[in-house]
Amino acid sequence: MTLNTSTPHDLSFTIFGTGALGGFYGSRLLAGGSTVRFIAHSDVDFIRREGLRVDSPLGDQHHQPVEVYRDSDVIPRSDVVCVGLKSTQNHRLVELLEPLIGEGTLILNLQNGLTMEEELVEAFPQAVVVAGLCFLCSNKVGPGHITHLDYGLVSFAPFDERGREQIPALMAAFSAGGVKVESQPSLPQARWRKLAWNIPFNGLSVLLDVDTNRIMADPDGRVLAEQLMAEVALGAETCGVPFDEGFMPKLMQITEAMTPYAPSMRLDYLAKRELEIEFMYERPLREVSKRGVRLPAVEAVARQLRFVDRHNRDQAR
Amino acid sequence: MTLNTSTPHDLSFTIFGTGALGGFYGSRLLAGGSTVRFIAHSDVDFIRREGLRVDSPLGDQHHQPVEVYRDSDVIPRSDVVCVGLKSTQNHRLVELLEPLIGEGTLILNLQNGLTMEEELVEAFPQAVVVAGLCFLCSNKVGPGHITHLDYGLVSFAPFDERGREQIPALMAAFSAGGVKVESQPSLPQARWRKLAWNIPFNGLSVLLDVDTNRIMADPDGRVLAEQLMAEVALGAETCGVPFDEGFMPKLMQITEAMTPYAPSMRLDYLAKRELEIEFMYERPLREVSKRGVRLPAVEAVARQLRFVDRHNRDQAR
Numbered sequence: 001m002t003l004n005t006s007t008p009h010d011l012s013f014t015i016f017g018t019g020a021l022g023g024f025y026g027s028r029l030l031a032g033g034s035t036v037r038f039i040a041h042s043d044v045d046f047i048r049r050e051g052l053r054v055d056s057p058l059g060d061q062h063h064q065p066v067e068v069y070r071d072s073d074v075i076p077r078s079d080v081v082c083v084g085l086k087s088t089q090n091h092r093l094v095e096l097l098e099p100l101i102g103e104g105t106l107i108l109n110l111q112n113g114l115t116m117e118e119e120l121v122e123a124f125p126q127a128v129v130v131a132g133l134c135f136l137c138s139n140k141v142g143p144g145h146i147t148h149l150d151y152g153l154v155s156f157a158p159f160d161e162r163g164r165e166q167i168p169a170l171m172a173a174f175s176a177g178g179v180k181v182e183s184q185p186s187l188p189q190a191r192w193r194k195l196a197w198n199i200p201f202n203g204l205s206v207l208l209d210v211d212t213n214r215i216m217a218d219p220d221g222r223v224l225a226e227q228l229m230a231e232v233a234l235g236a237e238t239c240g241v242p243f244d245e246g247f248m249p250k251l252m253q254i255t256e257a258m259t260p261y262a263p264s265m266r267l268d269y270l271a272k273r274e275l276e277i278e279f280m281y282e283r284p285l286r287e288v289s290k291r292g293v294r295l296p297a298v299e300a301v302a303r304q305l306r307f308v309d310r311h312n313r314d315q316a317r
Numbered sequence: 318m319t320l321n322t323s324t325p326h327d328l329s330f331t332i333f334g335t336g337a338l339g340g341f342y343g344s345r346l347l348a349g350g351s352t353v354r355f356i357a358h359s360d361v362d363f364i365r366r367e368g369l370r371v372d373s374p375l376g377d378q379h380h381q382p383v384e385v386y387r388d389s390d391v392i393p394r395s396d397v398v399c400v401g402l403k404s405t406q407n408h409r410l411v412e413l414l415e416p417l418i419g420e421g422t423l424i425l426n427l428q429n430g431l432t433m434e435e436e437l438v439e440a441f442p443q444a445v446v447v448a449g450l451c452f453l454c455s456n457k458v459g460p461g462h463i464t465h466l467d468y469g470l471v472s473f474a475p476f477d478e479r480g481r482e483q484i485p486a487l488m489a490a491f492s493a494g495g496v497k498v499e500s501q502p503s504l505p506q507a508r509w510r511k512l513a514w515n516i517p518f519n520g521l522s523v524l525l526d527v528d529t530n531r532i533m534a535d536p537d538g539r540v541l542a543e544q545l546m547a548e549v550a551l552g553a554e555t556c557g558v559p560f561d562e563g564f565m566p567k568l569m570q571i572t573e574a575m576t577p578y579a580p581s582m583r584l585d586y587l588a589k590r591e592l593e594i595e596f597m598y599e600r601p602l603r604e605v606s607k608r609g610v611r612l613p614a615v616e617a618v619a620r621q622l623r624f625v626d627r628h629n630r631d632q633a634r
Contacts, residue, residue: 207524208624220623227617297617300544306537307525 011173014078014100020138021110022084023146027054027061032177037078038068046143056148058178071096080106087111087279094123101127106166108132112198113279114191117159128166129159131187133194137261153180157190192236197251198280200228202265203301213260231295235288275309277302328490331395331417337455338427339401340463344371344378349494354395355385363460373465375495388413397423404428404596411440418444423483425449429515430596431508434476445483446476448504450511470497474507509553514568515597517545519582520618530577548612552605592626594619
C-alpha cells in the first residue's frame, strides 16, 4: 500500500543521526510541517551557524534555523525518536537513547539489518517500537549538506500491536513531506525481504569493488548475487517467513533497472568507515544457525568482509 | 617416501613451458645429468643467445648453450615430456603436444588442478601419463631468468599401472638434480590433497589481496581458509578419496610455518595474466556436482575469481 496524502498530524520527531539518512528524512518531515529536532555529532556548530541543506529531486531545501543538539545536551522530548545512526554504533545506542525515551515514546528504527528492534524493546519496555525500512539513495556530501539522488520509500513494520496502531500517523507525517510510504504487516518478513537485497549487493559491491550495475552486467556477478539471495531465502524460510514465489526474480529485475548505484556498505568502505557487518550479516546468520541451518556462501562473504574491513581501517590509521 | 639418491638413469626430457616451474625443474634435471630440451615461447631468441639462468638455494646455475625450441620447430623426441604450461593454455595442449608424443612417450603433467591427466590419456592413448605435483616457490624474474625461492618437492602419482612402473626412473632423474621426490599411490588422492591447499590459499590471496601469512594471521582469514578446506575435504570424500583425520590441521600448521608466500594465482593476478580457475576450481566442482554434492563457499569463491579475473584483464587492455 502506498499512500501519498496530506492528512493532518501533530507528531514531533527527534532524529538521532543527521547523516545521509536522518538528514534527508528530517528535512522531508520539516517540509511536511512536523516539529523536528536533530541530534548531530561533528556538524552541530556548522548546522547551528549555516543550517541544513538537502538537495533533492523533491526540491532543494535549506533549513535555517534548525533545532539541533549534541547528544550530551538536554533535549526536549519528542513523540517519535528516529534512529538514523549506523548500526556500527549500536553498542552505545541504549545509553544514547536513554534520555530521549519516556512512557509511550515511539522509537522508529531506520537501520538496516536484523534484531535491532528486539534489542530496543528489551532496553525500553516503556517505548513503542516500529521499524522503518528505507529504500533511499542519498549521500552526505559535506557538513550539514546532503544530496538525495533517488528513491526514498519508507516501509513501516510494527514490532507489536502497540506499534501497529501508530503507523497511520507516522505514514501521514512522512507522506506530508513528499516521502512515499507503505506498511507491511510482519516485521520479520519485512526485515528478511530487505536482507534479500542487502546481503548480496552490499557485500559484493565491497568485495568486487564495483557498483550494482557492474554486478548485474557480469554473468558471474549475477549468479553470485542469485546464489547469495537464494541462501537468504532459505534463511527467511527457516525463520518462518518464506518469500513468495517470484519475489527473487522481481528483485533482480528491479536491480537491473536501477541506475548505477553504490550501496551504503560500499560508500562506507571507500570512506574507510567501519562496515555494518554485525547487523546485516552476523545477526541473520546467528538467527538461522540457532535453528540448525547454515548459509555457507553468506558465511564466506561475511568473513571476507570482516577481513577487508579490518585491513581497510588499519590502513586508514 | 622421500628419496635422495643418485641412481643412474638415462631418460631424456622435453620441458614444455620454460617458466618459473619448467625452467626450474629443467635446470635441476640438467644439473643431474639428464638430456633436456626446452620449449619456450617469447624467450627463445634470448635463451639461445644468453642461456638460461636459475638462481637457487640449491646453487645458482647458468646453462649455456641450451637446447631450446619454439613449439613450431621440429623437435627431437624425448622419453619424457614435462607439461609446465599454465592450465589456462590447455585448450591448445593436445595440438601443441601432438608432435612430441610417440608410442610409450611418458607425459609428466606438472600442472595444478584436476582432470588434466584424464584428458591427456584420452588424447594420447599411446602415451604413459604420470602426474608430478610440485610444491615449489619460484618466479620468473626476466627473460631466461628464474629465481627459485624455496621448496621444490615433486610428488609423483601414476594415472595407471604403466605409469607406476616408470616412477622410479623419474624419481632417480629428478633426485640426481637435487630435487626432493616422493610418490603417492593414488592420483585422485594426490590431486585432492593438493587442492586442499590450492583452493583456499590461491583464491583468498587474490580476493583478499594478501600473501598467505596475512591470511593465517587474521582470525577471519584462518576461518575462511578452514571453511574452504572443509568443503574440499567433502569433495575428496565424495570422489572416494577421503582425507585422513589430522590432514587438515597439519596443512594449516605447515602454512602457518611458511615464510610469507604469494601463491601462483596471486602472482598471475598481479601480472594481469589469466587465472587458472577452470582446472583449479571449476573441474573439482564439476566432479563433485556430478555426484550430487555442492560446495557452496568454493562455488562463491570461484565466481568471485572469474569476476575479478575478467575485470583485471579488461583493465590491462
